[in-house]
Every structure is written in structure tokens, then in C-alpha cells.
Amino acid sequence: MSSLAPLAVGEKNAAHLLDLKLKEFRTLVEQGILPRPRKVGPFERWDAAELRAVVRGDFVDGYEGVKW
Numbered sequence: 001m002s003s004l005a006p007l008a009v010g011e012k013n014a015a016h017l018l019d020l021k022l023k024e025f026r027t028l029v030e031q032g033i034l035p036r037p038r039k040v041g042p043f044e045r046w047d048a049a050e051l052r053a054v055v056r057g058d059f060v061d062g063y064e065g066v067k068w
Contacts, residue, residue: 008038008045017051 009017015025018034028034034054037044 006048008040008047009051010043010045011037014046014051017048018054 006013011025012022014037015022018025020028025034029036035046035050037046
């Protein structure tokens with residue numbers, strides 16, 4: 001059986017995926033360096049594909065190269 005990759009993650013897990021402290025993660029989101037969360041019902045979640053785009057370098061200077 002194959003494992004499933006998450007489609008979206010909460011704030012703590014998003015920070016953990018990027019190996020950041022929660023405060024560092026929040027600062028990067030506030031500065032626009034990282035994407036903002038999406039609303040999923042009453043919850044806020046980060047799109048895992050968007051976070052991967054950051055690591056690949058596709059998420060540069062205000063979301064260039066990534067279609068939201």
C-alpha cells in the first residue's frame with residue numbers, strides 16, 4: 001500500500017515541513033515570503049504544493065512562477 005502525501009497542512013506542520021520554528025514561519029508568511037493559508041471550512045491550511053514550490057525556487061518575489 002502506498003502512503004499518501006498531504007494536500008494541506010496546519011501551521012505547525014507547515015513550519016515543521018520547512019524545518020522552521022513556528023515564530024520564523026509566521027514571520028516569513030507575514031513578510032510575504034511564504035504563501036498565506038487557505039480557508040478550508042473554518043480551518044486555515046497551507047497548500048503543500050505551494051510549500052514545495054518555495055523549496056524548488058518556483059515561489060520567488062511575490063509568487064512568480066506559481067499559479068494560485
